[in-house]
Amino acid sequence: MSKITKEDVIYVASLAQLELDEAAQERLVHEMGDVINYMDKLNALDTDQVEPMMHALRMTNVLREDVVGESLSREAALKNAPKHDDEYFIVPKILENDNA
Amino acid sequence: MEFEAVIGMEVHVELNSKSKVFCPCSTNFHAPANTNVCPVCLGMPGSLPVMNKDMVDKSVAVGLALNCTISRWSKMDRKNYFYPDLAKNYQISQYDLPLCYSGYMDVESDGHVRRVGITRAHMEEDTARNTHTIGNGESGVDFNRSGVPLLEIVTEPDIRSAQEAFDYLTQLKQILQYLNVSDCNMEEGSLRAEANISVRPKGSTPFGTKTEVKNVASFSGTMKAIDFEIKRQIQVIRDGGTIVQETRGWDADRGITFSQRMKESAHDYRYFPEPDLVPIVVDEAWELRIHEQQPELPNPRKHRFEADYGIPAYDAMVLTLTKSMADFFEATVAAGADAKKAANWIMGDLQALCSEAKRELGEEVLSPAHLAEMIRMIDAGEISGKIAKEVLAEMFASGKAPKTIVEEKGLVQISDSDALRESICQVLADNTPQVEQYKAGKERVIGFLVGQVMKATQGKANPQMVNELLKEELSKLS
Numbered sequence: 001m002s003k004i005t006k007e008d009v010i011y012v013a014s015l016a017q018l019e020l021d022e023a024a025q026e027r028l029v030h031e032m033g034d035v036i037n038y039m040d041k042l043n044a045l046d047t048d049q050v051e052p053m054m055h056a057l058r059m060t061n062v063l064r065e066d067v068v069g070e071s072l073s074r075e076a077a078l079k080n081a082p083k084h085d086d087e088y089f090i091v092p093k094i095l096e097n098d099n100a
Numbered sequence: 101m102e103f104e105a106v107i108g109m110e111v112h113v114e115l116n117s118k119s120k121v122f123c124p125c126s127t128n129f130h131a132p133a134n135t136n137v138c139p140v141c142l143g144m145p146g147s148l149p150v151m152n153k154d155m156v157d158k159s160v161a162v163g164l165a166l167n168c169t170i171s172r173w174s175k176m177d178r179k180n181y182f183y184p185d186l187a188k189n190y191q192i193s194q195y196d197l198p199l200c201y202s203g204y205m206d207v208e209s210d211g212h213v214r215r216v217g218i219t220r221a222h223m224e225e226d227t228a229r230n231t232h233t234i235g236n237g238e239s240g241v242d243f244n245r246s247g248v249p250l251l252e253i254v255t256e257p258d259i260r261s262a263q264e265a266f267d268y269l270t271q272l273k274q275i276l277q278y279l280n281v282s283d284c285n286m287e288e289g290s291l292r293a294e295a296n297i298s299v300r301p302k303g304s305t306p307f308g309t310k311t312e313v314k315n316v317a318s319f320s321g322t323m324k325a326i327d328f329e330i331k332r333q334i335q336v337i338r339d340g341g342t343i344v345q346e347t348r349g350w351d352a353d354r355g356i357t358f359s360q361r362m363k364e365s366a367h368d369y370r371y372f373p374e375p376d377l378v379p380i381v382v383d384e385a386w387e388l389r390i391h392e393q394q395p396e397l398p399n400p401r402k403h404r405f406e407a408d409y410g411i412p413a414y415d416a417m418v419l420t421l422t423k424s425m426a427d428f429f430e431a432t433v434a435a436g437a438d439a440k441k442a443a444n445w446i447m448g449d450l451q452a453l454c455s456e457a458k459r460e461l462g463e464e465v466l467s468p469a470h471l472a473e474m475i476r477m478i479d480a481g482e483i484s485g486k487i488a489k490e491v492l493a494e495m496f497a498s499g500k501a502p503k504t505i506v507e508e509k510g511l512v513q514i515s516d517s518d519a520l521r522e523s524i525c526q527v528l529a530d531n532t533p534q535v536e537q538y539k540a541g542k543e544r545v546i547g548f549l550v551g552q553v554m555k556a557t558q559g560k561a562n563p564q565m566v567n568e569l570l571k572e573e574l575s576k577l578s
Contacts, residue, residue: 069124088240
């Protein structure tokens with residue numbers, strides 16, 4: 001029994017700005033459902049005595065000193081952009097200001 | 101029915117680290133567009149972030165100043181959304197384990213103290229900056245700002261008025277400036293405030309529906325926007341309507357807030373742990389090191405100024421507005437000046453000179469020892485208070501010592517009674533009508549005569565002595 005509905009798939013796809021055809025939607029209902037079911041299996045384990053893992057690597061505090069290094073030239077930075085002028089990356093007009 | 105407002109604030113502050121949070125590009129605000137950029141802050145595939153230690157240091161300093169608990173274990177997360185100012189389509193931020201949490205700030209507002217809970221202060225990266233200057237239905241994007249260290253400080257909904265919100269912001273900014281972690285320049289966007297506002301019937305517990313007001317360019321604008329929003333919401337409810345949860349902008353020209361339509365899905369950020377960055381562990385030793393480096397904060401310093409220097413509460417408040425002014429005041433007193441007199445000169449003439457020259461008061465602007473010396477010269481009667489104003493302006497302009505200025509300009513006060521008596525006799529001889537009036541009982545005339553003596557001595561006479569000697573000479577005449 002899958003916990004994922006077609007509506008879930010369409011919603012997640014819209015968040016990721018993906019357009020899925022009917023077939024892909026059907027397929028993903030099952031694939032995503034399988035992933036969620038697998039997670040449920042893990043949930044069944046008793047992990048009371050297990051410390052939560054924060055990262056796959058057992059490392060902490062990989063930090064750098066606050067020193068300014070070299071940047072790219074503007075020409076190099078803009079080179080691969082689909083559209084740019086002499087100074088800026090050019091994007092379709094931004095209407096809302098919803099930055100975090 | 102009476103309503104009360106419930107307000108929580110979110111403040112984004114750009115920290116003044118020299119380099120960005122995840123790459124070594126410069127954070128210089130004034131660099132030409134897209135010159136402080138590299139594969140990391142442009143979000144190019146395969147690039148990897150490395151955390152700037154300075155950001156952690158400064159964030160811990162802010163957390164401690166806001167009475168927060170510092171997380172022993174903290175991590176970075178990805179906040180996913182699509183926006184042209186975000187090349188990776190996610191912002192590296194902190195979700196469930198913020199670096200600082202559960203703090204508070206005691207905000208002094210209109211004679212009362214409001215304790216505002218600090219929910220959290222978390223680290224994140226700033227986004228790129230969009231310019232709207234490009235035509236053809238297109239916008240330009242400048243990635244210099246992308247990756248600048250950004251600290252988001254979130255309060256509990258503890259604020260009850262627009263004035264309290266204003267005072268919270270002002271005092272928060274003051275603390276950030278004391279800590280020297282940000283230039284707090286609102287015009288350049290290094291400090292950005294958003295307010296979550298709702299109203300409810302006074303005395304009731306559940307919250308009303310909130311609206312969010314953002315993109316206001318100043319604290320006073322924020323205060324006006326909140327004030328407007330509170331009144332608007334109350335009116336909507338009184339008219340039988342309901343408040344819609346939404347983001348609202350502020351139209352400063354018309355003095356109103358307006359709805360900014362937004363897609364609801366934009367707020368489903370699907371946070372997950374940032375796999376490219378390992379956890380940050382701030383152990384006790386690290387926290388202690390930051391704690392020991394903390395400067396005295398504005399509020400305790402203000403109270404100490406009152407107690408130690410015996411100056412009025414108002415003076416202590418003004419003098420501690422900026423760390424540089426408070427430092428300057430203490431240096432002046434340490435150089436031997438009377439505290440109240442030093443306070444008066446700093447808050448008055450010196451402050452006026454600074455604001456006229458658009459400079460911040462500090463030892464680069466004026467030597468505190470020179471100011472102390474000038475005050476001593478007034479006390480010793482070497483110069484009058486009036487001449488001191490002239491001397492101070494010259495000290496400010498040239499950096500010369502007051503003694504040098506007084507000698508060079510010949511401003512030494514005449515306290516020699518023989519010399520003064522000579523001028524006075526001359527003035528009395530030249531102004532017989534007034535002398536007659538005085539003798540006839542019109543004592544107010546003495547003010548005019550003092551003025552004449554001051555004029556004759558080009559303002560250099562010791563006014564107190566002139567007063568005394570003048571009365572003496574007049575009594576001889578009658």
